[in-house]
Amino acid sequence: MSELLSLVIAKYNYWLYVILMMIGLYGMIAKNNLIKKVVGMNIFQTAIILFYVSIGYKTNASIPIITTADTAHGAVVRAADYINPLTSCLMLTAIVVSVATFGYAMALAVRIYQRYQTLEEDELRMRLSKE
Amino acid sequence: MRLLAFIIVTLTGAFLLYGTTEFPDWGDPNSPASLHVSNYYIEKTYEDTHAPNFVTAVVTDYRGFDTMFETAVIFTAGIGCFLLLRDFRGKKEHYYQHIPSGVILHVKDEKKLLPIGKEFGYMDKEWVPPDLINKTVCRILIPFIQIYALYVVAHGDYSPGGGFQGGVIFGSSLILLAISYDLKTLVERVKEKLLGIFAALGVLIYAGTGALCLLMGGNFLDYGKLAPLIPGHSGHIRALGMLVVEIGVGIAVMAVMTLIYINIVSEGRHDEGL
Known part of the structure; x- marks a missing residue:
């Protein structure tokens, strides 16, 4: 038991992301309302963004913007002084994709509501099978 | 289940x-x-590009293609919302408020439009009177939000910021205008055509900068080849190229955010909404 506890404490950040990710996955699978499904997808994406950003973190490192001391001529920039910029870049683009998909999904939901007057999945399926 | x-x-x-x-x-x-x-990236970015912000340098220079198509994704999302939702049919009936007396008029003849001004004001079916405090605070705040957005775009390669962030802040200031007043106020000030042109213009600036590098004899998005165009800045030319690209991204993101918002809240009719 104490081994498991120490394992959880050593990697607690991953536990948080996995729990958040699973909340999103549960929302996508179990919820009946289409908007709630989309929100579940957004929670899932947020968990992945947090996961990536935490991978890039380094202890005792500063943000990935060069300090004036390191811009001097002949100064050697040490990679351990700055956190990993690559993961932040990848997540910058992931946030953009998540916003685009969220907006588009909302537009689709509006259209579905205009046509069927409902956003509940079971009612939609009933209406579709009748047609 | x-x-x-x-x-x-x-x-x-x-x-x-x-x-x-x-x-x-x-x-x-x-x-x-x-x-x-x-x-x-950490050790050589400053040497290569003279941009102090590594993230911006990686996003717009080392991974420039990725970001260009990311802007195209944003543009496509805006166009997709427009095509899905836009409804050009006018409303059959109109509501007006007679401002001096506060009487609400319901006009069922779709051809009869009353002049909007001191006497008559627009009215939505689910109209809530805009709160004076909200309106005043937002009117004072919106210009500062927009200046901050421009600062974030312009400082993309020096401090935390960039085109995506600045564009979203600018777009949110326009959305705040629509929330605090009403949607008509925003649509009258920022025309739909203008938003469409801006969304396309942003992608064009990005791709055009890349094509310009091709014309100057370099690779696509190789900003170093732009040096003859801006004399006296050959050391910082890659950072300047990044700035141009970031401005394009910011314009596209701003326009698309506003476009998506307007289309979704008014179900594509651009008349009444949140």
């Missing part, structure tokens, strides 16, 4: 957690993600 979903979620979560036992520790400087190309 709920039970099945819960079982699936628990199993997936357990597998993922089992996998994390071999992941690097929190804040480990020698984690695999920080060993290969990211060290090159």
Whole structure:
């Protein structure tokens, strides 16, 4: 038991992301309302963004913007002084994709509501099978 | 269904957690993600590009293609919302408010439009009177939000910021205008055509900068070749190229955010909404 506890404490950040990710996955699978499904997808994406950003973190490192001391001529920039910029870049683009998909999904939901007057999945399926 | 979903979620979560036992520790400087190309980015970015912000340099220079198509994704999302929702049919009936007396008029003849001004004001079916405090505070705040957005775009390569962030802040200031007043106020000030042109213009600026580099004899998005166009800045030319690209991204993001908002809240009719 104490081994498991120490394992959880050593990697607690991953536990948080996995729990958040699973909340999103549960929302996508179990919820009946289409908007709630989309929100579940957004929670899932947020968990992945947090996961990536935490991978890039380094202890005792500063943000990935060069300090004036390191811009001097002949100064050697040490990679351990700055956190990993690559993961932040990848997540910058992931946030953009998540916003685009969220907006588009909302537009689709509006259209579905205009046509069927409902956003509940079971009612939609009933209406579709009748047609 | 709920039970099945819960079982699936628990199993997936357990597998993922089992996998994390071999992941690097929190804040480990020698984690695999920080060993290969990211060290090159940190050590050589300033030498290569003279941009102090590594993230911007990687996003718009080293990974420029990625960001260009990212802007195209944003543009496509805006166009998609427009095509899905836009409804050009006018409303059959109109509501007006006679401002001096506060009487609400319901005009059923669609051709009869009353002049909007001191005497008559627009009215929505589900109209809530805009709160004076909200309106005043937003009117004072919006210009500052917009100036801050421009600052964030302009400082993209020096401090935390960039085109995506600045564009979203600018777009949110326009959305704030629509929320605090009403949607008509925004649509009258910022025409739909203008937003469409801006969305396309942003992508064009990005792709055009790349094509300009081609014309100057370099590779696509190789900003170093732009040096003859801006004399006297040959050391900072890559940072300047990044700035141009960031402005394009900011314009596109601003226009698309506003376009998506207007289309969704008014179900594509651009007349009344939140």
